Amino acid sequence: MAKMKDQLKSGAKKGAEKAKRSGQNFKKLLKGTTGTSIFTKRTRKPNFFLSVAINTIRITVIAILLLCISGAGSLVGLVKAYVETAPTLSVSELDDQDRTSFVYDVNGNLITTLRNTENRIWASYDEIPQQLINAFVAIEDTRFFSHNGVDIKRLVGAFVNNMQNSSTQGGSTITQQLIKMRVLSPERTYKRKIQEAYLAMELESEYSKEQILESYLNTINLGDSNYGVKAAAQDYFGKDLDELTLRECATLAGCTQNPYSYNPRKNYYTREKPEQTDNRTDTVLMRMYHVGFITKEEYEAALADQLVVKEESEQQDLYEMPHFVEYVIYDVVSFMLQQRDLEDNTANRREMERELRTGGYHVYTTCDPTIQKTVESTIYNWKNYPRMANSADSQTTDTSSDGTITTITQPQVSAVVIDQHSGEIKAMVGSRTPPQSMKELNRAYQSSMPVGSSIKPLAVYGPALDLGAGAASIVYDIAAPIEGWVGGQGYPSNSGGGNRGAVTLRESIVRSINVSSARTLLERVGVETSKDYLLRMGVSASHIEVTPSGLALGSSGLTTLELAGGFSAIANDGIYQQPISFTRVEDEDGNVVIDATALRATRQVFEQSTAWMLVDMLEDAVDHGTGTRAKIPGMTVAGKTGTNQDNKGVTFAGMTPYYTAAVYVGSDEYKSLSSDSQGGRSAAPIWQDFMAKIHSGLMNMPILEESAEEAGLVQATVCAISGKKPGGSCPSTATDYFRQGTVPEETCDMHVSAEICTTSGMRVGPYCPESTHSGGAAIVIPQDNVLAKLPLATIQRFFPGATLGTSLGNGQTCTVHTAEWAAQNSGLVSQASSLVATAQAWLPNLSEGDAALVQSAITQLQNCINTGAAYEDTKAAYDALYNTLSTAIAATPQVPATPPGGEGEEPPETE
Known part of the structure; x- marks a missing residue:
């Protein structure tokens, strides 16, 4: 036994010396010149005829044994034909195997593994403990280190055993098993066995024993989709290879013969037959002892050791942070397609994902687990989601491919957090409840729903500022048709109704005014230009509704990720960085195969000055506009x-x-929420909740580091109606930021100094009473002003007294105090003055309540007299005083009744 052990050690030593003599680095030898193959291709073809002749003789002998085992004969010519048609050994099939990939968070901690059908974590020869190697050699191929690929002695033994017993015993070596698993089919034919033996000897002549063992121990099926010893050790025992006990080593080696029958987890828990695994393990230990790999003491200790097997396989568990992990897979696949110039279609995506799951890659994500779990906690535990307008829409169902029906609560939600300075996605959640299975709908990037007014800074105001507007530029919020608007009355309605006339861009964005947004788009930007800005911020063309409504009001369906990506460009001095969920992908040797930071799109979308003004205006929107709950x-x-x-x-x-x-809340079926649902009331509080937690303990500072001056801005004052440089007659102005070189230089031509009638707000006419004259400015609408396209009556509702024309010369004077008005009012004013005097004389005689009513009526009529009001208004005030005074006198019996207005005088008749 000691002699056999020395022979085995000697064989191993010779194999190592052989690798060393090759003059190549051992690890490179394992991986090959490409870094992806253990076995390198031949650089020089062997002498074909000599090789075939020698190996034919060898194989003939082996074939005779093999065929004898099967009870059949063999022909030398047939053997020669099989050898000549054997596959070429220098092919990638030997190690082109599925290898598990790994996904890490931003801190370098493992989040999960990715695999296909085979869970394989490649282990180098140096990682594999000697006891584990010995266990496999002892049970599978005792003379592995001494034979040349085929064990003649084992073949003879198998032949004798099969002649003596009804069962058959194979004679394949570890090298032959590797050839069968990776190069040949598993069919049981003479041809396959002969070619297997031939290729095994070829492999042994080309590569060291260590190389062959490494490939074998990473190839074998050990049950439960575990291929190779490293994956099996982690899955069954939760251990790295260097932590395995002798009994655990023997258990793994014992699985090789029949991974299904000897599966330790199934035998210990599902089948409740632990003895099936234990007996096989004991057999392996006995073989190790008999060949001298372990001492008697080690053998007995291992027999007494208790095997502890993990009851649940982590392979079946849903990984942590599933929405982020699955977007990482999507993102990596997208970059793989881009890098290889492949069309982004279903077939190519499927193939790239298969490679990602089987290539043994290491994916370093941008996921910050603290931020991710904070967002998840808010989304999954939020108690104040808006209701559906129709309660029947609160539940929807989804049927999976296997027929499982899932009930989905509505509305749903999605959220994305990005570090705007790096463009790295820190968190992503795509549903209001935790996913229960892989590849559930991730609404953060798979659903494109209309985002409403959130689109305005990206598609309207940002482009307008870039094109020369300033925060104080004037736009008109007037309910009148807008050239280019489609649908409705020719213009949109404002939320809450009402219109404000002339507003600055700052007020328009702070108050989220739809009409002024539409006018800004159509009068300052243009639909195509707006679309181009969105495209440059990474919004998919298929998500953009290229209409005024789609761009000015947000009926375009952006994803939450696209929306967050656009806003992150504003917060990054106008520079768009394609949001990335990972920074790099490395292969098993640490070589970077995808550098996302280098490949992603980066471009200046907005001027720095534009970004600064947008941030400043959006701060106001949160401070005292529609977003105060954020x-x-x-x-x-x-x-x-x-x-x-x-x-x-x-x-x-x-x-x-x-x-x-960014946060989105809405129905998957695009059904209405309750009428009180608004972005400020229903989405902003969710945003505020997780963002406040994320920022806990962080120091406050400006969103953009530069000052207004450093960003190229100046403050300027403009007329609050024309938007031009104020003239001496402009009644009101607005002061705000403009980019240098864009401050309006043309003086206001809408306000002209003139005597103004205080009643009409128009220039004084010949019939305006002196009491109505006041110095001021008349509003004259120039022909090139956008207001000139509107009906005069519409203009005058917002700008009283406005006239059309380029100067006062062709403008209009007061239209209240006309000749007709003077003719009517000449007698009425005299009578009204007399009635006022009579009423004032009666006041001391009236009760306190009646006196108050009469005094109010006196004041109204006196105002009409003083302002030269229209005849109808004065007549109405006269009648009101007359009737009020008559009623009061009738209620005062102790005083002789005298008709108001003088002895026998009646109220004037209406004309």
Whole structure:
């Protein structure tokens, strides 16, 4: 026995010396020149005729034995034909095997493994304990280190045994088993056995025993989809190879003969037949002892040792943070397709994912587990999701491919957090409840729903500022048709109704005014330009509704990831960085095969000045606009709400000095939420909850480091109606930021100094009473102003007294105090003044209540007299005073009744 042990050690030593003499690094020899193959291709073809002649003689002898075992004869010519048609040995099949890949978080900690049908973690020869090697050699191929690929003695023994017993015993060596598993088929034919023996000898002449063993121990099936000793050790025992006990080594070696029957987990728990595994393990230990690999003491200790097997396989568990992990897989596959210039279609995606799961890769993600779990906690435990407008829409069902029906609660939700400085995704959640299985719908990137007004900074105001507008630029919020608008009355409606006339871009974004957003898009940007901006921010063309409504009001269906990516560009000085979920992918040797930071798209979408103004305006939107519920105490926050038409979903996208995040809440079937559902009320609080926790303990600072001046901005004042440089007659102005070189230089031509009638707000006419004259400015709409396209009556509802024209010369004077008005009012004013005097004389005689009513009526009529009001208004005020005074006098019996207005005088008749 000692002699046999020395022979085995001598064989191993010779194999190692052979590898060393080759002059190649051992690890490179294992991996080959390409870094992907254990077995390198031949650089020089052997002498074919000499090789065939020698090996034919050898194989003939072996074949005779093999055929004798089967009770059949053999012909030398047939053997020669089989040898000549054997597959070429220098092929990648020997080690082109599925290898498990690994996914790590941003801290370098393992999140999960990825595999296909075979769970294989490659172990180098140096990693494999000697006891584990000895266990496999002892039970599978005792003379492995001394034979040349075929064990003649074992073949003879098998022949004798098969002649004496009804059962058959194989004579394959470890080398032959490797050939059978990786090069040949498992069929039981003379041809396969002869070719197997021939190729085994060829393999032994080319490669060392260590190389062959390494490949074999990483190839064998050990049950439960575990291939190779490293994966099996972790799955069955939860141990690395160097932690295995002698009994555990023997158990793994014992599985080789029949992985199903000797599966330790199934025997210990499912079948409740632990003896089936234990007996096989004891057999392996006995063989190890008999060949001298272990001492008697080691043998007996291992027999007495108790095997502890993990009851549950982690391979069946759903990995942590599934939404993020599965997006990483999608993201890596996307980069693989890009790197290899392959079309992004289902077939290519399937093939790339198979490679990712079987290539033994190491994927280093950007996932921050603390942030990810914080977002998950908020989303999964939120108690205030909006209700569905129709309670029947609160539950939907989904039927999987296996027929399983799943009930899904509505509305659903998605959220994404990005570090805007690096473009790295830190968290992603795609449902309001934790996934229960792999590849459930991830709404964060697989659902594109209309985002409402959250799109405005990206598609409207950002482009407008880039094209020369400033925060104080004027846009008109007027309920009137907009050129280019499609549908409705020719213009959109504002949330909550009402219109404000002239507003700045800052007010428009802070108050989320739909009409001014539509006008900004169509009058300053253009639909195609807006679309191009979205494309440059990574929004898929298929998600963009290239219509005024799609771009100005957000009926375009962006994903939550796309929305967050666009806002992160604003928070990054206008530089868009394609959001990435991983930084790099390495192969087993640590070589970087995909560098996402180098391959991703990066471009300046907005001017730095534009980004600065957008952030500043969006801070106002959170401070006192529609997004106040997103405030984080002690932290700067900027953001924009969004509410889809008919409340069919709500969003909030915002940023801090550290992170950008977006939240979407809505029905998978695009059904309406309750009428009180709004972005500010239903999405912003969710955003605030997890972002406040993420920022706990972080120091506050500006979102953008540069000052306004460093960003190329200046403050300027403009007329609050025309948006031009104020003139001396402009009644109101607005002061805000503009990019240098874009400050309006043209002086306002809408306001002209003139005597203004205080009643009409128009220039004084010949019939305006002196009391109505006031110095001021008349509003004259220039022909090139956008307002000139609107009906004058519409303009005057928002700008009283406005006229059309380029100067006062062709403008209009007061249209209240006309000749007709003067003719009507000449007698009425005299009578009204007399009635006022009479009423004032009666006041001391009236009760306190009646006196108050009469005094109010006196004031109204006096105002009409003083302002030169229209005849109808003065007449109405006269009648009101007359009737009020008459009623009061009638209620005062102790005073003689005298008709108001003078002895025998009646109220004037209406004309």
